[in-house]
Amino acid sequence: MAVEKLNLAVLISGNGSNLQALIDACTLLDFPARVAVVISNRPGAYGLERAAKAGIPAITLDHKSYTGRSDFEDALQSALSDYPVDLICLAGFMRILTADFINRWPNKIINTHPALLPKFGGKGMYGEHVHTAVLAAGERISGCSIHYVIPEVDQGPVILQKTVPVEDGDSIETLAARVIAQEHIAYPEAVRMIAEKRA
Numbered sequence: 001m002a003v004e005k006l007n008l009a010v011l012i013s014g015n016g017s018n019l020q021a022l023i024d025a026c027t028l029l030d031f032p033a034r035v036a037v038v039i040s041n042r043p044g045a046y047g048l049e050r051a052a053k054a055g056i057p058a059i060t061l062d063h064k065s066y067t068g069r070s071d072f073e074d075a076l077q078s079a080l081s082d083y084p085v086d087l088i089c090l091a092g093f094m095r096i097l098t099a100d101f102i103n104r105w106p107n108k109i110i111n112t113h114p115a116l117l118p119k120f121g122g123k124g125m126y127g128e129h130v131h132t133a134v135l136a137a138g139e140r141i142s143g144c145s146i147h148y149v150i151p152e153v154d155q156g157p158v159i160l161q162k163t164v165p166v167e168d169g170d171s172i173e174t175l176a177a178r179v180i181a182q183e184h185i186a187y188p189e190a191v192r193m194i195a196e197k198r199a
């Protein structure tokens with residue numbers, strides 16, 4: 001029996017390794033989702049190439065060419081409306097979305113965060129800043145959180161977390177590498193949970 005597929009829009013800003021994990025999962029026949037469109041707010045983001053290679057429509061909406069946040073988000077909304085989108089997956093997307101936009105997609109936007117929320121979340125906690133804070137706090141365990149997006153940054157309900165040890169002598173890079181490997185497993189798993197209404 002054919003699996004009913006959830007249509008994903010994946011929003012990126014850079015490398016797109018989490019996008020790749022989703023693309024790879026979607027090649028499995030029994031995976032209940034497909035990537036309908038990839039949108040980057042940064043021109044030249046490597047993730048756009050990953051999408052193109054997989055034959056997925058890849059769109060650039062350079063936030064710098066819009067006069068403000070709401071202008072940018074109107075363009076985003078309009079781009080999304082050209083595709084059958086059931087779920088928006090933020091995957092290394094480095095723009096904070098406004099409440100107006102988020103409220104247009106209730107329970108339909110999820111994000112991956114490279115730490116164990118509710119700790120080490122919020123504005124300013126992105127990229128290497130997160131791992132810097134985890135190391136500075138002397139945590140022995142870190143990990144990743146896939147969570148619903150609500151207007152309060154990084155405070156939406158957690159769908160799934162995976163943990164990793166923080167090892168003696170870890171640098172930002174070694175910790176980040178350990179965490180992102182778990183994000184690549186967790187993100188497709190969370191999408192599956194949502195598709196199967198287990199989230």
Ligand code: GRF
Nearest residue numbers: 015016017018092112113114
């Ligand atoms: C991930 O660790 C994500 O949690 C963080 O930025 C990284 C994005 O990596 N916000 P990629 O673009 O998916 O490779």
